[in-house]
Amino acid sequence: MAQTSPQYRYGNRPTMKDVAARAGVGLKTVSRVVNGEPGVTPDTERRVQDAITALGFRRNDSARILRKGRTASIGLVLEDLADPFYAPLNRAVEEVARAHGALLINGSSAEDPDRERELALAFCARRVDGLIIIPAGDDHRYLEPEIAAGIATVFVDRPAGRTAADVVLSDSFGGARDGVAHLVAHGHRRIGFIGDQPHIHTATERLRGYRAAMGAAGLPVDESWVSLGPTAPERVRAAAEAMLCGPRPVTALFAGNNRVTVTAVRVIAAAARPVALVGFDDFELADLLSPGVTVVAQDAARLGRTAAERLFRRLDGVVEAPRRVELPTRLIVRGSGELPPAES
Amino acid sequence: MAQTSPQYRYGNRPTMKDVAARAGVGLKTVSRVVNGEPGVTPDTERRVQDAITALGFRRNDSARILRKGRTASIGLVLEDLADPFYAPLNRAVEEVARAHGALLINGSSAEDPDRERELALAFCARRVDGLIIIPAGDDHRYLEPEIAAGIATVFVDRPAGRTAADVVLSDSFGGARDGVAHLVAHGHRRIGFIGDQPHIHTATERLRGYRAAMGAAGLPVDESWVSLGPTAPERVRAAAEAMLCGPRPVTALFAGNNRVTVTAVRVIAAAARPVALVGFDDFELADLLSPGVTVVAQDAARLGRTAAERLFRRLDGVVEAPRRVELPTRLIVRGSGELPPAES
DNA sequence: TAGAGCCTGGACAACGTTGTCAACTCTGGG
DNA sequence: CCCAGAGTTGACAACGTTGTCCAGGCTCTA
Structure with a gap:
């Protein structure tokens, strides 16, 4: 069948009523065709389909939702x-x-x-x-x-x-605890923790994991080694540099999430001496940095x-x-x- | 006013009609309050607001959309x-x-x-x-x-x-051309191109840029240096290795997008000799790899x-x-x- | 050929909202 | 005391769809 030229009315789309009129059938029949419901003869169905394409009709889901509830x-x-x-x-x-x-x-x-x-x-x-x-x-x-x-x-x-x-x-707590324990196992005694803002649950959980690991190893935590705050690079950079250059400089850092890790990697790369690092969250290419970045991975x-x-x-x-x-x-x-x- | 216990009906949310009934006002008045329309006395408005919170009413946007069009x-x-x-x-x-x-x-x-x-x-x-x-x-x-x-x-x-x-x-064409020209400027004569699937516009445009740069430098292109296909790591890895080990091995690679670049970096890191690389799309930490990855950056x-x-x-x-x-x-x-x- | 039963199709109400319009109340002036 | 006018308020239709229900035509059987 030759397709007649579509009769779009701008901002005034065709409705099932229009389709019904054009196909010469009732409203409900159009609804049945559109929704693939049974009970329509092939001939009628074809007439409706033709009207649909000719008019450029598309069901209005807002109305449908209103009616159906879901x-x-x-x-x-x-x-x-x-x-x-x-x-x-x-x-x-x-x-x-x-x-x-x-x-x-x-x-x-x-x-x-x-x-x-x-x-x-x-x-x-x-x-x-x-x-x-x-x-x-x-x-x-x-x-x-x-x-x-x-x-x-x-x-x-x-x-x-x-x-x-x-x-x-x-498991933020367990993950952080294991990550920090890993650093402890490699001989670190002064480990810094840089995390997200304290009102964020994961941030405090990870900090709790850090403290647990330190405590389990009998290591004291100097409060200058702990920094929570926004993950903006400037803040993290400042925190890391302070820990690395302070009176009791840390020899390793634990980064509380992927944003922190990325900045920590940059700071460490520029540091005078090597600094160990474990980050929460895995990230692409972590293995290709040198050294590769050890991480506590969660499966997002x-x-x-x-x-x-x-x-x-x-x-x-x-x-x-x-x-x-x-x-x-x-x-x-x-x-x-x-x-x-x-x-x- | 003491808040009466909410009377939620599961799966049967209160409507403006319910709010109107409870507040003892007309339907339209509720609508006016909900939409912040003028013409409602403060007293009436408060009665309506109370009914709204008491019932846990929230306007049904499906109905609104149906009515308003936008x-x-x-x-x-x-x-x-x-x-x-x-x-x-x-x-x-x-x-x-x-x-x-x-x-x-x-x-x-x-x-x-x-x-x-x-x-x-x-x-x-x-x-x-x-x-x-x-x-x-x-x-x-x-x-x-x-x-x-x-x-x-x-x-x-x-x-x-x-x-x-x-x-x-x-500007895929221009970007790729400039990236390849950069490799040419550093003395490369045999440059590989690994891109996305050929039906993707940006892939062919970037390939066109590659060919343009090679042509402008008077360099012939061996067809074994060009590979278009899915960006799955296996495919890219195979393509890169073939180019690096073929009869006429390339000395540099141009990677057609960020997915390709990441795999190319891995292949090159494991290669016997250094291979130059320029990638389309910037990516995080590109500067911290060694060497840092030169890229054609677009601003997504x-x-x-x-x-x-x-x-x-x-x-x-x-x-x-x-x-x-x-x-x-x-x-x-x-x-x-x-x-x-x-x-x- | 009559009756039962099936299949197809359509009329109509309802979903919850907003726009229109008319009715009502209240104020102040004549 | 009445009226004009302003300010509030509500009744009602409409948006486009789907569910319910009924009518009409058909086939099949007795």
């Missing part, structure tokens, strides 16, 4: 879409969503609790079926009406604040996948108490942690 | 959310969207034209106001009804196929920002012919390109 979409609030640690997590969530036929809406909180809240609630207004949140704030009571109303919610990477909900975490993709699967299980109707899942970390030894201390 | 959301189809090159682009688009009060829906095409199409059309069904697409396929006529119906569309990183639309690109964030700004300009009603914007690249010299050829 939106087949989930929202993801993370810290920074562009962070190399969160990007794979994002992708993993997307894959799981796709496998369940859902779309993904996402946004970066930039560590701002207000922005996190704003994003999460905007997603709720869109009536996403579920939410995955990497918390920036530490009070998530604002989500209670939403959760009660049926929006499944899973927190990742950091626990929710003041709210019972599913959480998927990495698995974190995302686990959270998303948990979310969809809830959406599928599984009812159980909120659970806390903790994924193990893995120490990847590459050399930078094995440097002997410059002095005993 | 969705205040845009869709972004990219190749891979987790790719370190696209992640900043993604973030930049998000920032611009946010500045315009729009949400971002996104998805990865994984270089699959069908998946690109599926995602883009799903976004259209959601009635996004605009689309930003990093094309995987080379035929975008499927979008014509959508564009005609008013969905603004901008293509980024690669041009649209068979459709007139705004495009924002990096700027690419995304430019595209998004263009999109919103169209959404603001600016009418003009589709335009092609080409952003310059920048050669960042770090050392790996300056290695002399092993032999003349």
